Amino acid sequence: MEGNTQIFGIRAVIEAIQAGKTIDKIFIQRGLKGNLFSELNHLIQTHHISSSFVPAEKLNRLTRKNHQGVIANISPVDFYDMDNLVMEVMESGKTPLFLLLDQLSDARNFGAIIRTAECTGVNGIIIQKKGGAPVTADTVKTSAGAVFNVPICKVDHIKDAIYYLQSSGVKVIAATEKTENTIYDVSFKEPVAVVMGAEDKGISASVLKIADEMAKLPMKGKIGSLNVSVACGAFLYEALRQRI
Missing domain, CATH: 3.40.1280.10 (SPOUT methyltransferase, trefoil knot domain)
Incomplete structure (x- = not known):
């Protein structure tokens, strides 16, 4: 793997975290609400994952795909304890x-x-x-x-x-x-x-x-x-x- 892999959508990011993927950073659209967002936010806090709340324009610059308000970067390396x-x-x-x-x-x-x-x-x-x-x-x-x-x-x-x-x-x-x-x-x-x-x-x-x-x-x-x-x-x- 040569660089970060981006994944899109709240459910996909939740599943990546639960699968033990090394998430480098998560970008979340400001104002995002709902049960799925609450579940994602709980996982972010539990696993101490770096995240930022950004405007939709920022997410649109990161990808042209349907990101549903959430983009996560999976790190190309595993981090050590x-x-x-x-x-x-x-x-x-x-x-x-x-x-x-x-x-x-x-x-x-x-x-x-x-x-x-x-x-x-x-x-x-x-x-x-x-x-x-x-x-x-x-x-x-x-x-x-x-x-x-x-x-x-x-x-x-x-x-x-x-x-x-x-x-x-x-x-x-x-x-x-x-x-x-x-x-x-x-x-x-x-x-x-x-x-x-x-x-x-x-x-x-x-x-x-x-x-x-x-x-x-x-x-x-x-x-x-x-x-x-x-x-x-x-x-x-x-x-x-x-x-x-």
């Missing part, structure tokens, strides 16, 4: 390297990051269920297929993932300009998780507050920031350099 993944990596004897993406929203940036993560030996990528970039056809293409080789975990809250990693002996390093430390001042040799923020606003303040360390890239140009996928690559390759 974070607890199990962390345990497996810790027990493997490897020095863990995880990547957390805090509200990253661009599918192509996500794909580029996945590609670099695969090349640098990242053991898993952790994203938030709501508000994060979906795994789309653009993600798959930009990752050059790496999306099928790197475990991706979806969690309810990035902060909870950080607390779990820290309790498992993993140091959390936040990539932010709000520090004097550069990536050359911190150690990536022990078990580490790197946090990258959103394209427009960076890492949220609540996440920065609980990180073990913060680090930035030295900048010499007039432009004060890099594309997040480029910045992520610099962090991951510094981790790789220190480890070899």
Whole structure:
């Protein structure tokens, strides 16, 4: 499967959820009502599926088919359970390297990051269920297929993932300009998780507050920031350099 498969209609989406399909996101027409909608909404809440209420025009742009007010994207990949993944990596004897993406929203940036993560030996990528970039056809293409080789975990809250990693002996390093430390001042040799923020606003303040360390890239140009996928690559390759 090369990209998302779209399914249409309330009943079809309900059946997909009940069948255990990995739903990446559901788009629902604003104002939709009725018993079937109530059943769908209950399943969305129960399974913590990302969803958005949108105008009918948005749905009509997504497909020309009779969508009946609901369109769902089935992810081309299955997501991993974070607890199990962390345990497996810790027990493997490897020095863990995880990547957390805090509200990253661009599918192509996500794909580029996945590609670099695969090349640098990242053991898993952790994203938030709501508000994060979906795994789309653009993600798959930009990752050059790496999306099928790197475990991706979806969690309810990035902060909870950080607390779990820290309790498992993993140091959390936040990539932010709000520090004097550069990536050359911190150690990536022990078990580490790197946090990258959103394209427009960076890492949220609540996440920065609980990180073990913060680090930035030295900048010499007039432009004060890099594309997040480029910045992520610099962090991951510094981790790789220190480890070899």
